[in-house]
Amino acid sequence: xxxxxxxxxxxxxxxxxxxxxxxxxxxxxxxxxxxxxxxxxxxxxxxxxxxxxxxxxxxxxxxxxxxxxxxxxxxxxxxxxxxxxxxxxxxxxxxxxxxxxxxxxxxxxxxxxxxxxxxxxxxxxxxxxxxxxxxxxxxxxxxxxxxxxxxxxxxxxxxxxxxxxxxxxxxxxxxxxxxxxxxxxxxxxxxxxxxxxxxxxxxxxxxxxxxxxxxxxxxxxxxxxxxxxxxxxxxxxxxxxxxxxxxxxxxxxxxxxxxxxxxxxxxxx
Amino acid sequence: xxxxxxxxxxxxxxxxxxxxxxxxxxxxxxxxxxxxxxxxxxxxxxxxxxxxxxxxxxxxxxxxxxxxxxxxxxxxxxxxxxxxxxxxxxxxxxxxxxxxxxxxxxxxxxxxxxxxxxxxxxxxxxxxxxxxxxxxxxxxxxxxxxxxxxxxxxxxxxxxxxxxxxxxxxxxxxxxxxxxxxxxxxxxxxxxxxxxxxxxxxxxxxxxxxxxxxxxxxxxxxxxxxxxxxxxxxxxxxxxxxxxxxxxxxxxxxxxx
Numbered sequence: 001x002x003x004x005x006x007x008x009x010x011x012x013x014x015x016x017x018x019x020x021x022x023x024x025x026x027x028x029x030x031x032x033x034x035x036x037x038x039x040x041x042x043x044x045x046x047x048x049x050x051x052x053x054x055x056x057x058x059x060x061x062x063x064x065x066x067x068x069x070x071x072x073x074x075x076x077x078x079x080x081x082x083x084x085x086x087x088x089x090x091x092x093x094x095x096x097x098x099x100x101x102x103x104x105x106x107x108x109x110x111x112x113x114x115x116x117x118x119x120x121x122x123x124x125x126x127x128x129x130x131x132x133x134x135x136x137x138x139x140x141x142x143x144x145x146x147x148x149x150x151x152x153x154x155x156x157x158x159x160x161x162x163x164x165x166x167x168x169x170x171x172x173x174x175x176x177x178x179x180x181x182x183x184x185x186x187x188x189x190x191x192x193x194x195x196x197x198x199x200x201x202x203x204x205x206x207x208x209x210x211x212x213x214x215x216x217x218x219x220x221x222x223x224x225x226x227x228x229x230x231x232x233x234x235x236x237x238x239x240x241x242x243x244x245x246x247x248x249x250x251x252x253x254x255x256x257x258x259x260x261x262x263x264x265x266x267x268x269x
Numbered sequence: 270x271x272x273x274x275x276x277x278x279x280x281x282x283x284x285x286x287x288x289x290x291x292x293x294x295x296x297x298x299x300x301x302x303x304x305x306x307x308x309x310x311x312x313x314x315x316x317x318x319x320x321x322x323x324x325x326x327x328x329x330x331x332x333x334x335x336x337x338x339x340x341x342x343x344x345x346x347x348x349x350x351x352x353x354x355x356x357x358x359x360x361x362x363x364x365x366x367x368x369x370x371x372x373x374x375x376x377x378x379x380x381x382x383x384x385x386x387x388x389x390x391x392x393x394x395x396x397x398x399x400x401x402x403x404x405x406x407x408x409x410x411x412x413x414x415x416x417x418x419x420x421x422x423x424x425x426x427x428x429x430x431x432x433x434x435x436x437x438x439x440x441x442x443x444x445x446x447x448x449x450x451x452x453x454x455x456x457x458x459x460x461x462x463x464x465x466x467x468x469x470x471x472x473x474x475x476x477x478x479x480x481x482x483x484x485x486x487x488x489x490x491x492x493x494x495x496x497x498x499x500x501x502x503x504x505x506x507x508x509x510x511x512x513x514x515x516x517x518x519x520x521x522x523x524x525x526x
Contacts, residue, residue, distance in 0.1 A: 047387070132373075140370035143330045144384035144437065145360035 035153075035227050042147070043154040052151060056159030060121045061167060067116055072171035075112055076178025079103060084186065093187060097197035100179040106206050109172035111258055114217035117164055118250035122225040125156050126246030129229025130239035138230070153230060157222035164218030165211055172210075209265035216257050224250040272464050272486060278308040283441055283473045284329060289338035291324055298324050300497035302338070306441070306475060311467050313476045313488030315508075315519070320494050322477040323367070326443040329475070330362050331355050343440065360388050363434030363472070367446040369426040371418035377429055378414050381405070385436050404432040407469065408462060424455035431462060435470060442466060442474040448483045460486040481520065493519075 016024070080100050087093045129152060132138050141148035176198055183189045189197075225246040232242040282305040289302035298321035306312050316322050327333040328340055331347045340347045345358050372380050381401045386392060405411045408428040418426060427447060434442065447463060448456040460483050466472055467487075476487055484491055484505065491508045493501040495515050501508045509520045 135368060135373075136366045136370040137372055139327075139332055140364070140366055140372075140433075141383075143332060143359050143362065143364040144388075144433070145356045146384055146387040147356075 031231070032227060035230075036223060038149060039154060039157055039223065042150045043158060047150075049151055049155050052155040053158050053162075056155050057163045059124075060117070060156075060159050061163035064117060064120055064167060067120065068113060068167055068171050069174055071112055071116055072109070072174035073178040075108060076100065076104060076175030076180075077182050078178075079108070079175070080179040080182040084182075094197075096183055096187070097179070097189065097194050098201045100183075101176065101198040102201055102206075104175045104179070105172050105202055105210055107258070107262070109175060110168040110210055110213040110217060111254070112175075113164060113168040113171045113214065114221065114254045115251060117160065117167065117218070118221050118247055118254060121160060122221045122246040122250045123243040125160075125222065125225030126228040126232075127239055127243040129153075129156075129226060130232035130242030131229075133230065133232045134235050134238055149230075153226040156226055157219060160222030160225075161215060161218040164221065165214035168210070168214035168217075203269070205265060205268045209261060209268075212265075213258065213261045216261065217254050220253050220257065221250045224253065273468060275309055275311075275467060275489065277310045277489060281308040282306060283308050283343055284475070285339075285341040286329075287339045289325070289328065289340060290336045291321065291328065291333070292336055297497055299328075299335075302497075302499060304492065304499065306473050308473055309467070309471065311463070311474045311476060311487050311489045313478060313484040313491045314494055315479060315481070315484055315491055316494035317479060317519070321497060322494055323445050325494075326364070326445060326475055326477055330359060330364055330443060360384075360437050361440045363431075363437070363439035363442045365427070365431050365434055365442065365444045365447060367449055369418075369430035371421075371426055371429060371433070373418055375418075376414070377405075377410075377416050377418070377421075380418070380429065381433050381436050384433065388437060400436055404435045407435060407465070408432045422455075424451055424458060427451070427455075427459055428462065431466065435466065438470065439472060442472045444474060444476045444478075446478055446480075447476060448478060448480045453482075456480065456483065457486075459483075463487045479519075 080096060083099055083103075084093060084096060087096055087099065129138070132152070138148045138152065141151065180189075180191070180194045183194060184191075228242040228245040228249070232238040234241070284304070284306040286302055286304040289299050289304075290297070291299040302325065304312075314322050314325065324333060328335050329342060329347065334348055342358060343361055345354065347355070347358070350358065371377075372383065375383065378401055381404060382397055385397055385400055389396075401414070402411065405414060408431055410425055410428050410432070413421060413425060413429065418429070421429065431444075431447075442463075444463065447459050451459065463474065463476065463483075464487055467474060474487075476483065478484055488505060491501075491503065491505050492499045493508055493516060495501075500513070501511065501516060509516065511517065
């Protein structure tokens, strides 16, 4: 027997109106803006938490070392290997070191480092601060007359801003070393010739743009991770969301910044 | 342990609250609270979960802002003082959190040192060590000094949380559910510790709880929070000597069980 569902369909649940969503977006933008301004206001005023900054540099920098080394090396090696056939078609395989150098030093090294740091460091900052928020550790710092923002946020943002440029430079050289191994094996290029060809096409603007990118990426990863964690709510679910939000938002912003800085650097070339 | 007689200065309120109101969305949590906490007094705030007890003490120490009313702590209007003054005021208030809120990444020693070295400029290493040892001795946990919070039991965490607030020699203590989640014997130990802190450190305290044993053994005065207002305030016997149907079940559940 056919059955007819006589129960009326429930009315569609109304979500927040477009006006409310727009207002919420502005409120969030204002909150983010205040958070960034607060960082600049507090980070450069005493007391400086230098010991904690160093500890965070160790956490973000040294602890990412193995992953960065492996990723950088593989990127350089594979990029060189994949680029060879195209150059070979034009008999231009001698340009391989220059091509690899431009690609890695101008774009790949800061970008790869930032993406790895966003995943590893950003998520860890988001989760750690999120967990501290939901277990009231941040409130406990606040009520004991200390400055949790300075101790937790400023130190972490400074650490990522300082350590990611160093990591990006290191990634660049490891990737170039990967490229060298490939070139030396296939073309028999010497160590000296390879490095001469690597530095030949690079200009001062390339180094400055690359460094600027890494600094901006480092700041972004730190500030996004801290923001997501510091304002985390809703218990353990909130901690997961903070970690996830830190990674997704930081990666998105890193790509946007990459485009902007490439454009700006292009004006100076 | 029987609560010893304490001297309460009824002419000197350290916290004065008038017409305090606080809402979250459409939910009015506090609806016109009036309260005085006197020097040397342990005041217990009783009430069901979700009645705004914790909100009340978070407003007192400036973690939350009220919608209306005045809160004066040690002569300062908490809602309207500059950040720097609020920070200084907070060093005179100890806040013991429900879940202790110990810093996970630090040892017990570092947990205790954290507020001290940041609030006492120029303090020497020797003075820091002495203060740490003094408060650990006060809570009877000197042997845990190098342990991580994760290695401590629930009762030990509560005690260390109290020790961390005592290290700044606060004049006011705010306890948020000090016995929640603890076994009966540990509850008795925590109640005794609260009384000991009152006598030894000469503090005035607000104790938020729904544990009547805790209320009876630590409170000099009880305030029953119902429907966003203090419905009954007085000694333990005065508060529960009533036929009020909102109060009676609270008493019966705790003691008849």
